[in-house]
Amino acid sequence: MLRLIDYHAAPLLNFDLPLNADRMALVPGDYAKVVFQRDAERSECIWVKVEELLDTGKYRGTLANDPIVVNMRYGDTVVFDWFNVIAIDMRN
Structure with a gap:
């Protein structure tokens, strides 16, 4: 089963997360x-x-690209929390 990763709680990161307020x-x-x-x-x-x-x-959102590793595909629906987000592109 797929699991969403909580990078908010991760002790070591190799990248900067967006601000929590933005996520x-x-x-x-x-x-x-x-x-x-x-x-x-x-x-x-x-x-x-x-x-x-x-x-x-x-x-609730839909996949915007085709995964390679996980068994999902473009357009599949997923539910996630703000703390699962590692990057954002705010279009609005």
Whole structure:
């Protein structure tokens, strides 16, 4: 099963995360790069187009590129939290 990675809690990062306030302020039409972990050794960064902010505070979106490592495809729907986001492209 795929697992979303919580990079907010990760102790060591090799890149700068966007500001938490920006990761929490995504709106439909924005893009979020989310990391999906397939197993202990394989994960993949995938751009997700934000479609909706859910009542739970999570985002619902669709994959904006074709994954290679994880068994998903362009257009698949995913639900993720702000802390799963490692990069953003705010279109609005």
